[in-house]
Amino acid sequence: MEIKLWINGKLIEDNIEPDTPLLEYVRSKGCLSVKRGCETSNCGLCTLWIDEKPVLSCTVLAARANGKHITTLEGLQEEAKEFGEFMAKEGADQCGYCNPGFIMNVLAMVRELKEFSDEDIKEYLVGNLCRCTGYMGQFRAVKAFLNYKRGGER
Incomplete structure (x- = not known):
């Protein structure tokens, strides 16, 4: 085909x-x-x-x-690197196996959500399995990154 x-x-x-x-x-x-x-x-x-x-x-x-x-x-190396700094700051980057799929969803979230709540973030990322973390560091990293992308501090 x-x-x-x-x-x-x-x-x-x-x-x-x-x-x-x-x-x-x-x-x-x-x-x-x-x-x-x-x-x-x-x-x-x-x-x-x-x-x-x-x-x-x-x-x-x-x-x-x-x-x-x-x-x-x-195809998104610069954006991924930028978000990766937030992951590292929150101690959310352990084995890294789940990171590519997780990062793809976070970068899509930046493009798709104009406003967001904690529940929006959780709902958006519900399909990302991580066997290493308790998700709280990842959640904090995502929230900080979204705030930064909306004009907040780094």
Whole structure:
């Protein structure tokens, strides 16, 4: 099956098997930040953006991305680094395995939420599994980052 899509701004035209998961396809193109965790849409490790919206790539076929713009963490390095400083400050960066999917959702949140409450943050991140933390450091980092992006202090 012929597809045409953009991964991190780069046009790719390719021939794929119709049943290729998007997760496997983007990894084959060098986007190793997109990770396999559960393959049941429960952990968030495979989060990437299709046309600026976060999706779980383990349950989306690559064929569904035909004509779309795919963004992975590799395409958002500066923003990811900026948020990473907030994670480090709160001591929320332990093993780091869940970070790429988590960061993809946080950066999408910055774009999508004009105003936010604690409940909005919790609801938005409910699908991100972290086996190392108690989530409070991550929550504080997200809240501080969103406040900063809305004009607050660093």
